[in-house]
Amino acid sequence: MDDEGRRIGVAAKDTVHTTSTPLHLAFSCHLFDARGRTLVTRRALSKTTWPGVWSNSFCGHPTPDEPFPDAIRRRARQELNLEIPDPDPVLPDFRYRAVDASGIVENEICPVYAAVYQHETPVLAPNPQEVCDWAWVDAADLEKAVALAPFAFSPWLALQLQEGLLGHFR
Numbered sequence: 001m002d003d004e005g006r007r008i009g010v011a012a013k014d015t016v017h018t019t020s021t022p023l024h025l026a027f028s029c030h031l032f033d034a035r036g037r038t039l040v041t042r043r044a045l046s047k048t049t050w051p052g053v054w055s056n057s058f059c060g061h062p063t064p065d066e067p068f069p070d071a072i073r074r075r076a077r078q079e080l081n082l083e084i085p086d087p088d089p090v091l092p093d094f095r096y097r098a099v100d101a102s103g104i105v106e107n108e109i110c111p112v113y114a115a116v117y118q119h120e121t122p123v124l125a126p127n128p129q130e131v132c133d134w135a136w137v138d139a140a141d142l143e144k145a146v147a148l149a150p151f152a153f154s155p156w157l158a159l160q161l162q163e164g165l166l167g168h169f170r
Contacts, residue, residue: 021105024061028094028156029072029087030114030165031057031080033121033136038166040142041079041126042133043154049100052132054145055154059110072113079130082122087113091163098155112160139166 031039039057043050058079062071069087076084091112098106124134137145146153146161 021107023107023109026059026061026108026110027068027072027075028056028059028110028112028160029076029084030090030112030160031076031082031084031122032114032116034116034118035121035136037121037136037138038142039124040135040137040157041131044128044130044132046129049102049104049106050154053154054152055157056112056160058130059156068111068113072115076115079127081125081127084115085117087115090114091160091165094160094163096156096159106156108156110156112165142166 033039040054041057042054043052045051058075060071060075060079062068066074068089072087073084076082089111094112095109096106097108100106121136126134143161143166146158150158
C-alpha cells in the first residue's frame with residue numbers, strides 16, 4: 001500500500017512481516033454479545049508477533065480483491081470456529097505502526113469492524129494456533145485493564161480504545 005491506501009503490490013503474509021514491514025492492508029474485528037460485553041482473545045504463544053498478549057476478538061488480512069466483510073467472516077471461522085453476523089465499520093480510518101519485542105514491525109492500514117450477537121453469547125472453540133484463552137468483558141473493565149497493564153495487551157487494541165472504539169457500544 002502507498003501512504004494514500006492504494007494497492008501497489010501483493011505479497012505473502014509470511015514474507016511481509018519483518019523488521020522493515022511495508023505498509024499493508026489488514027483489519028481488526030470486535031465481537032460483542034447481547035449483554036454488551038466484548039470478546040477479548042489471548043494470542044497463542046506460538047504467534048510470531050505479540051505472543052500471549054490479550055487483544056481484540058480477532059484480526060487478519062484480506063486476500064487481494066476480497067471485500068472486508070467476506071475476509072472478516074472467513075477469519076472468524078479460522079480463528080474462532082464461529083459464524084458471525086455482518087460486521088459494521090466502527091473505525092474505518094484506523095492505521096498504526098508498532099514494533100514487537102522481537103523487532104518485527106506491524107505497519108497496517110487496519111479498518112476496525114464490530115459484529116454484535118443479538119442472542120445468547122456464542123460458544124467458542126478457538127483454533128489453538130491462533131488463540132490460547134478468551135474472555136467476555138465489560139467495556140469499562142477492559143479500558144481499566146489496558147490502562148493499568150498496557151504491556152499485557154496488543155498495541156493496536158490500546159490504540160483502538162484511545163480512539164474511542166467502545167464509545168460506539170455504550
